[in-house]
Amino acid sequence: MTVQTRPGNVQPAEAGRADIGDAAAEVPSWRSVLSRLIGCPWLRRGRSWLIGRLLRERSRLAAGLLMAVAAVAAWPLTVVAGLAYAVAWRRGWPAARLGRLAGWALPMAVVWIAAESARGWRAMTLDPVRDGASGWPHLTAMTVARTFLLVAPVTIPTGLAMAALVWAWRIHTLTTGTYGQQAVQPSPVTASPPNPTAALPPSPVAPAVPGTPTALAARGPVLPAPADPAPTDPAPTDPARVVLPGPRLSCEPESAMPEPVLAVSDLAGVVGPGVRL
């Protein structure tokens, strides 16, 4: 069955791409010439697209820089989490194993908390930060090792737990296919390539009654209609409203069942514009 939700509706990107393609085929603009010269195909897409792209890239860069600064500042945690992640990846551990290891590292943290609480709660909250920053002025192997050991009772369980979470997320995204460049693209099963006739203006002909040859021709091949459709079928006035042969919606015995019911479905809100079913 072919359903065209809104005949005149087409995605702006598709339309823009089609227009640009046509324009480039007829008269090459300075942008297309420049893009070909310097090898940047995105240059001919327009200024607003370019500004949006630059903003997106910049925000992504800023987020990456922020993450890098945080990772360097909390380097013992980064080291533990990175090592645990690498070991889990290399040996194919499940994320639960890292979580169990984090649980087994908790006695260390408990002893550390007990020893720190003897000094007072303020010392306990500030000591990890102070110890973590103590190695920066004199960066030698000994100070680095000492700094790592000072904060290890906190960073080892936390790092293992973080690695377990990240590894679980990674496995989940790999399993469900929701990660990477291909993840956001629609599946070829649910969406067809852009319809070249969709860019045309809507036909001035009034919407036809479902089941008539006009309606069938306008909407492509349709499943065979019921033998005797009910006379009270609502005629769709909106082109987005499509009549689908629906299931029997009654629980009455087979003998008392009416003829197949027609279900009217408004697919405009369910399926995106230009999508064929």
Next chain:
Amino acid sequence: MSGRGDRDRLRADAGASLAAGAEVETVRVGQFVWRLPGRIRRGRPLRLLARALAASLLALAALHLVPGQPAAPALVTGLITWFVLTARADLAPPPER
């Protein structure tokens, strides 16, 4: 009256079952300790010794690097936990397995 009697009986039963559970646990721990030398002998004793040596040296190094800090006992606890968890693999399986 009968309710109080039932409660007392239930309490006595619970106490008896707890005592029995503790006894079973004691027997289990005793068996484990009693069988440990044999399991070490029949397992991988050299590897276990190397593991114990590594844990001891690491604990000494940690105590030397962070003396008097709250992290020192925590690190020793972590090393003991690591040794107990990993040393099981170097023991021979118990006789009933």
